[in-house]
Amino acid sequence: MTLDTQVFVVATPTYENEGWVADLAAGGPPGVLAQRRLHRLLVGAARRQVWRLRDLLPGAGPGDLEDLAQQAADEALVTVLRKLDDFQGRSLFSTWAYKFGVFQAGVEVRRQAWRSREVTLPDQLTALDRGPSPADVAEASDLARALEDAIATSLSPHQRRVVLALLVDDVPIDVLAERLGSTRNALYKTLHDARARLRRSLVTQGYLDPPDDERSKSS
Structure with a gap:
């Protein structure tokens, strides 16, 4: 068997759904054995995804x-x-669990890919290349300009850097937290607050409808 075929082998559990859940929730030898079987399943899922994304890790x-x-x-x-x-x-428990292995493998690959990359923290959004502006995209182009202005004027410098790093440059949040000496939760809070500010700005300018509760107050 070649390496390429080996990496795609996934352990197939013999449990039914109830057996998986019961044994994993149990203590003692049954729980330990179930966790070992689950780990083999997850290794297979993660291994397949890591190899699928290996071009991201030259x-x-x-x-x-x-x-x-x-x-x-x-x-x-x-x-x-x-x-x-x-x-x-x-769904089958094994199918449900398998997805966690695939997802976490993607997280690990992206995190590793950024380890040796410089994380730049620009203070402003680079102008978007909108190209030609035919009538059918004029409204979207106008909204893009409004969003650029909102990012530049409605956010604090810290919020702006976090938004641009996470949403524009696609820096993994774990990597950004490490580089900034922060935490995932703190960055999620910053991102949440920044999105709220951007939405308010776009609502004020008429690009988005106000929330239902605000519309009911004004009616």
Whole structure:
């Protein structure tokens, strides 16, 4: 069997949904055994996704990719156990859990890809290349200009840098938190507040409808 075929092998659990949930929630040997089986499933999911995204990590060898897959599986296992009560049985448990492995692998690859990259924190949005402005895109072009103005005038410098890094430059939030000496929760709060300010600005300028509660007050 070649390496390329090996990395796509995924452990197939024999449990039914109820067996997975019951054993994972149990303590003692049944719980430990269930977690080991789940971890094998998640390693397979993460390994497949890591190899699918390997072009994002030039220079990474098979050992590096395997380390990322194992890290992703470890994180995904913690997440699945934490969200066990959220499983509603609408799909196979293995299918539901598999998605966490795939998602976490994507997070780990993107995080690793940014490790050696410089995170620039621009204070303003680079002008968008709108190209030709035919009538059918004139309204969208006008909205884009209004959004640029709102980012420049309605946000604090910190909010502006966070918005541009996360939403425009697509910097992973874990990486940005590390570079800024902050936390994920703090950056989520900053992003939430910034979005609220941008929405208010666009509502004031007539580009967005006000929330229902505000419309009811004015009527």
